[in-house]
Amino acid sequence: MKATYGLYPNPDSAERAMNRLRSRRSALGFEVRDICLAASEPLDEYDLGWREQKTPMPWLAALGGLIGGTSGYLLVSLTQRAYPLPTGNMPIVALWPTGVIVYELTMLGAILTTFISLLISARLPRWRKTVYDPAVSEGKILIGVVNPEEATHADLVKTLLEAGAEQVKEYVSS
Amino acid sequence: MARQWGMVIDLDRCTGCEACVVACHAENNIATVGEDQAARGRAMHWIRVERYWEGNFPNARVIYRPVLCQQCGDAPCEAVCPTYASYHNPEGLNAQIYNRCIGTRYCGNACPYNVRFFNFYNPVWDKPLNLQLNPDVSVRSVGIMEKCTFCIQRIKVAEFRAQAEKRPLKDEEFNPACVQSCPPKAMVFGDLDDPASEVSRLAQSNRATRLLEEVGTLPNVIYLRSVS
Amino acid sequence: MAAHSPEQLNQDVLRPLVRTSWRFYLTGGILGSIVLAALAAFIYQVYAGIGVSGLDRPVFWGFYITNFVFWIGISHAGTLISAILRLTDARWRRPVTRCAEAITVFALVIGGMFPIIHLGRPYLFFWLFPYPSERGIWPNFHSPLLWDAFAISTYLTGSSIFLYLPTIPDFALVRDKAKGWRRKFYGFLSLGWTGTPRQWHRLEMAMRIMAVVILPVAVSVHTIVSWDFAMAPVPMWHSTVFGPYFVAGAIFSGIAALIIAMAILRKAFHLEEYLTPFHFDKLGKLLLLMSLVWGYFIVAERLTVWYGNESPEMAVYWSTQQGRFTHLFWFMVFCNLVIPFIILSIKQFRNSITGPVIASTTVVIGMWIERFLIIVPPLERKYLPYSWGTYRPTWVEITITAGTFAAMALLYMIFSKLVPMISVWEMKLGWRQEAESPQLVTSEARLTGAVPSADLPAPEN
Numbered sequence: 001m002k003a004t005y006g007l008y009p010n011p012d013s014a015e016r017a018m019n020r021l022r023s024r025r026s027a028l029g030f031e032v033r034d035i036c037l038a039a040s041e042p043l044d045e046y047d048l049g050w051r052e053q054k055t056p057m058p059w060l061a062a063l064g065g066l067i068g069g070t071s072g073y074l075l076v077s078l079t080q081r082a083y084p085l086p087t088g089n090m091p092i093v094a095l096w097p098t099g100v101i102v103y104e105l106t107m108l109g110a111i112l113t114t115f116i117s118l119l120i121s122a123r124l125p126r127w128r129k130t131v132y133d134p135a136v137s138e139g140k141i142l143i144g145v146v147n148p149e150e151a152t153h154a155d156l157v158k159t160l161l162e163a164g165a166e167q168v169k170e171y172v173s174s
Numbered sequence: 175m176a177r178q179w180g181m182v183i184d185l186d187r188c189t190g191c192e193a194c195v196v197a198c199h200a201e202n203n204i205a206t207v208g209e210d211q212a213a214r215g216r217a218m219h220w221i222r223v224e225r226y227w228e229g230n231f232p233n234a235r236v237i238y239r240p241v242l243c244q245q246c247g248d249a250p251c252e253a254v255c256p257t258y259a260s261y262h263n264p265e266g267l268n269a270q271i272y273n274r275c276i277g278t279r280y281c282g283n284a285c286p287y288n289v290r291f292f293n294f295y296n297p298v299w300d301k302p303l304n305l306q307l308n309p310d311v312s313v314r315s316v317g318i319m320e321k322c323t324f325c326i327q328r329i330k331v332a333e334f335r336a337q338a339e340k341r342p343l344k345d346e347e348f349n350p351a352c353v354q355s356c357p358p359k360a361m362v363f364g365d366l367d368d369p370a371s372e373v374s375r376l377a378q379s380n381r382a383t384r385l386l387e388e389v390g391t392l393p394n395v396i397y398l399r400s401v402s
Numbered sequence: 403m404a405a406h407s408p409e410q411l412n413q414d415v416l417r418p419l420v421r422t423s424w425r426f427y428l429t430g431g432i433l434g435s436i437v438l439a440a441l442a443a444f445i446y447q448v449y450a451g452i453g454v455s456g457l458d459r460p461v462f463w464g465f466y467i468t469n470f471v472f473w474i475g476i477s478h479a480g481t482l483i484s485a486i487l488r489l490t491d492a493r494w495r496r497p498v499t500r501c502a503e504a505i506t507v508f509a510l511v512i513g514g515m516f517p518i519i520h521l522g523r524p525y526l527f528f529w530l531f532p533y534p535s536e537r538g539i540w541p542n543f544h545s546p547l548l549w550d551a552f553a554i555s556t557y558l559t560g561s562s563i564f565l566y567l568p569t570i571p572d573f574a575l576v577r578d579k580a581k582g583w584r585r586k587f588y589g590f591l592s593l594g595w596t597g598t599p600r601q602w603h604r605l606e607m608a609m610r611i612m613a614v615v616i617l618p619v620a621v622s623v624h625t626i627v628s629w630d631f632a633m634a635p636v637p638m639w640h641s642t643v644f645g646p647y648f649v650a651g652a653i654f655s656g657i658a659a660l661i662i663a664m665a666i667l668r669k670a671f672h673l674e675e676y677l678t679p680f681h682f683d684k685l686g687k688l689l690l691l692m693s694l695v696w697g698y699f700i701v702a703e704r705l706t707v708w709y710g711n712e713s714p715e716m717a718v719y720w721s722t723q724q725g726r727f728t729h730l731f732w733f734m735v736f737c738n739l740v741i742p743f744i745i746l747s748i749k750q751f752r753n754s755i756t757g758p759v760i761a762s763t764t765v766v767i768g769m770w771i772e773r774f775l776i777i778v779p780p781l782e783r784k785y786l787p788y789s790w791g792t793y794r795p796t797w798v799e800i801t802i803t804a805g806t807f808a809a810m811a812l813l814y815m816i817f818s819k820l821v822p823m824i825s826v827w828e829m830k831l832g833w834r835q836e837a838e839s840p841q842l843v844t845s846e847a848r849l850t851g852a853v854p855s856a857d858l859p860a861p862e863n
Contacts, residue, residue, distance in 0.1 A: 037598060040830070044602075053600065104619075122605065131596075136596070214458050222788075
């Protein structure tokens with residue numbers, strides 16, 4: 001995989017670069033999904049691709065909670081019925097104690113689902129090399145194009161620089 | 175046939191001789207812990223005779239009250255045990271299954287009567303006392319709870335014998351060690367569900383009270399005491 | 403206050419990760435030997451039997467369960483406070499959250515060990531967990547101890563994730579800055595984070611969900627701990643006030659622990675520019691509030707018992723008012739109410755860092771005593787006077803107790819050497835947002851140093 005990217009000093013120039021890349025994508029020969037971006041902090045006030053994000057994570061968490069709670073109820077009621085011990089005056093499967101376990105496992109279900117859905121939808125962990133530059137940690141914003149056309153490469157570099165890139169670099173992974 | 179074992183203790187008869195305590199120790203392989211440990215409150219007596227004084231000297235009157243596990247109908251110790259070591263057996267006894275116990279001691283805290291005992295150390299019997307251990311009763315190790323069982327080993331033997339001889343279990347057939355050894359016959363043991371038994375007859379007495387009844391544990395040990 | 407920039411922040415926060423002074427090793431060595439002594443004491447206890455503790459009949463629970471309740475209480479410092487501050491979007495939270503969340507995880511690990519340490523047969527602790535076994539029996543879900551096991555496992559899982567998630571971008575930062583084994587280590591911890599829009603979006607979403615979910619879990623954990631007592635028919639345990647009373651006490655001691663931890667970090671790692679008197683002032687106010695809430699619960703509990711005048715409860719009541727626990731009781735009130743009230747309600751004291759730290763220290767001591775006074779006096783005076791007892795801890799229990807404090811400090815120290823103790827990306831985000839919209843720049847932000855002072859608008863006069 002190859003990529004050509006620019007490092008932008010602030011979100012304004014990054015937004016400018018993003019807009020130019022988007023509007024010139026057919027001339028330069030790539031799709032919107034070929035644009036790559038890396039930043040050291042969330043930039044949701046800017047039009048950089050955060051805004052159109054949608055995720056069912058809250059619903060997944062609720063579903064996970066439902067599954068957790070149900071399995072909690074089944075765990076308590078099935079094990080207690082499978083091995084019914086006389087409990088004096090008290091019920092074998094009692095309402096309140098079961099409620100406590102169901103509550104905790106509901107929460108555990110929601111927590112684990114949230115964590116797992118984060119990993120899956122953010123594609124983590126990611127051990128393959130991807131377009132990245134350690135300068136991102138210095139606060140720079142990386143914007144580039146994956147596998148750009150050879151023919152329009154000079155034009156792409158120019159576009160990136162015009163938007164305010166401090167540097168334009170090539171990324172090549174083996 | 176379901177039974178409800180129970181006991182009636184007549185406090186007006188009790189002389190506080192503590193023969194029941196000795197008999198219990200001998201029957202149930204209860205370890206003696208020694209003076210130092212006993213002074214620290216670690217003595218194990220499944221049955222103890224509590225002494226209370228009423229009035230002031232010289233008009234003081236002493237009252238003895240043997241306290242053993244009350245075999246509660248609604249026992250606080252059972253619900254709180256995480257491993258079912260403390261559980262309710264089908265004959266209404268609060269059984270303690272030693273092998274299940276991991277020693278949280280929660281049951282001991284929950285018991286309002288303080289009749290549950292913990293093995294703080296492995297029990298030792300000085301020679302030759304180790305030769306008089308009762309083979310029908312398991313010896314408990316360090317880290318587990320133990321308590322009065324109403325001499326369940328005697329109950330089981332009597333039940334098996336009656337079953338083998340294909341006859342109903344007779345009320346007077348056996349007694350726990352404390353009842354058997356009581357010189358003034360202050361204690362009576364039997365089936366509270368059998369209206370003909372002596373315990374159920376005595377339990378109807380107008381002298382009958384239960385210990386800490388207000389806690390709501392529904393004890394199966396009934397104390398008889400005339401209110402003067 | 404010197405002007406500081408994102409680069410300066412990187413340096414200040416990452417410095418402790420690579421540079422370690424001899425003081426660290428010395429402190430670590432001392433703490434480590436206390437922990438080893440505690441470990442030896444525990445091994446001795448398992449070998450000789452739990453009789454080497456001061457427990458007896460009827461006081462079956464003593465120092466160990468006190469420590470259990472105390473440390474689970476301390477664990478409410480982090481996750482709960484951090485989640486509240488995140489949900490209300492309190493801007494001053496940014497340098498505080500990481501320190502707080504780390505306390506939660508370690509305090510939970512330490513607190514969670516005590517139910518095992520105190521067992522008569524600790525090697526069988528796993529019988530508390532539900533798993534199909536050859537014993538053909540499942541645990542008793544009616545027992546509050548089972549609820550504990552579930553609540554604490556859930557809380558530990560949740561708060562570990564809650565601590566880990568916002569640290570992932572910071573691990574990526576360290577990875578980019580580091581060389582050698584550190585690069586590999588932090589690369590692994592950062593899960594290959596690059597900071598794409600999708601990753602940031604999902605991470606923030608996950609944090610929002612976690613903050614909502616972890617709050618009720620935290621409340622339930624200490625409520626369930628209180629139910630260990632409230633479910634048993636023991637005088638002055640069997641009380642409906644225990645749930646909220648314990649939760650309030652937990653948050654109270656948690657804030658105190660957080661203030662102490664922050665003060666130590668500030669001094670040891672030279673984070674004076676980030677953890678400012680402003681933060682201590684805010685947390686001090688919170689501590690004062692919780693101190694008053696705690697006092698309210700004490701009054702509510704004591705007054706109803708006294709007015710109810712039931713003889714078993716009064717026996718316990720008088721043992722803390724006119725019996726052998728009187729001094730301890732009033733010392734606790736002094737530590738938890740008097741000292742915090744004097745120090746924290748007077749602005750001059752609260753605004754210095756020493757003030758809140760002194761108040762927090764007395765609160766931590768007072769809250770440990772509070773847990774002890776909740777557990778031991780009722781057991782000593784339980785119903786039938788003939789079987790009343792007394793409890794005195796032995797050196798084994800004292801050593802293990804000291805060991806847990808050392809273990810907490812040691813774990814926290816090691817953690818602070820491995821993980822940036824201030825959330826770098828959240829700090830930078832805060833600075834940028836406030837620089838971009840100056841109307842957000844309040845006196846609050848100026849005081850916190852949440853905005854580099856060069857970027858500040860001229861003061862209006």
